[in-house]
Amino acid sequence: MSELCEALTLVIRQRDVKIFEAKAMLSFNTWCAITEKLFAGSRAKPSRKNAEAWWDELHGKLVSSAERVVRTTNKFGLDLEKADILVKEISFASLYPRAGSGTVEDRLAGNRFKMVLAVTTDGKATTGKGLSGKYVLAAEKGMRFGGRWLISRKVRWRKLPAGVVDANTAADVEFENYVAEQALIQRCRVHKLHNxxxxxxxxxxxxxxxxxxxxxxxxxxxxxxxxxxxxxxxxxxxxx
Missing domain, CATH: 4.10.860 (DNA Excision Repair, Uvrb; Chain A)
Structure with missing residues (x-):
């Protein structure tokens, strides 16, 4: 998971959604390869048009979620480019094998991803609070493919140091996390169409x-x- 960890840390440092798209999230080619393996030998295999439509929907949600993360960092001046960032934890709440053909390692997926960062810096947010503290980035789901772990569902801030964002934004972050973490049953059209x-x-x-x-x-x-x-x-x- 080290590559994913490095990619997400770079996204936070650079505040750049393009880095998230290129290095941390599921790509269209990977999506097509996974779909091919998932429906191998099945008459229910989706057409290219349907596969592209599913991808467009998923891609839009992934990018929009990363844009929200970056928007929050920009709005409150969470400039961590020169900060000392230590990764304290990177994990999934649960792992499970995905359906389809291929090696066991490349069929792993996980729910409720989180990356815990300890940040040390002299910088301050626009609220006046120091930026040092504990940051937690989360995602609904990730998967392993081609020897790499990738984010495959929406990413979000799970925790920010007290005071670095205003009260309304802090409440929005808390509510978004409540909704995401109550969704214990993951709904996936691809798996339903296969199973x-x-x-x-x-x-x-x-x-x-x-x-x-x-x-x-x-x-x-x-x-x-x-x-x-x-x-x-x-x-x-x-x-x-």
Whole structure:
């Protein structure tokens, strides 16, 4: 995990989202390779168009989350470029094997990533508080591929030294972390599209995948739930 640690520390020092995109997050090529392995031998394999659509959605969320992290550092003058930064901890709350083919090591993923940093500097935030202290960067999920760990879900500040941001921002950080850390069940369309059809008779797999995609394409949650309930009835009838 050392490469990921170095990349994220550089993002914080340089306050540059481009570094996050290039060095710390899942790339499109990696996404395609993972999808290929996940659906190896399955008739439910998504089309190139669908794979690109999923990637566009995921990429947008990842980049937006990194932009929020950088925006906070810029807004409050959290300039750590010349600071002494010591990585105290880098870990996941839990690890698990992803579905698909490939080596065991390259099928590892983890929930609730965190990186704890001890920062020493003479600098001050725009609030007037010193910047030295404990910083914790978190992400919903990460995965290992090609011998590297990468962030695969949204990144955020989990903890900042007291007083370096205003009260409203501190409350926003606390609320964002509460919501993220209550999401113990991870919802992933790729895994559902793989795991649901593969348990069905071969002649029904493509139809199941088509019904799932149809539900996800709905404009509102209510419409999507209606389609998913219809899918459940159909599944009960053909595969109790």
């Amino acid at each position: 649901v059809p593969e348990r069905l008779p071969e002649e029904k797999q493509q139809q199941a995948a088509w019904r799932l995609r149809g539900a996800w394409a709905k404009a509102t949650p209510q419409e999507a739930l209606k389609k998913l309930r219809a899918l459940l009835k159909w599944l009960d009838a053909i595969s109790p």
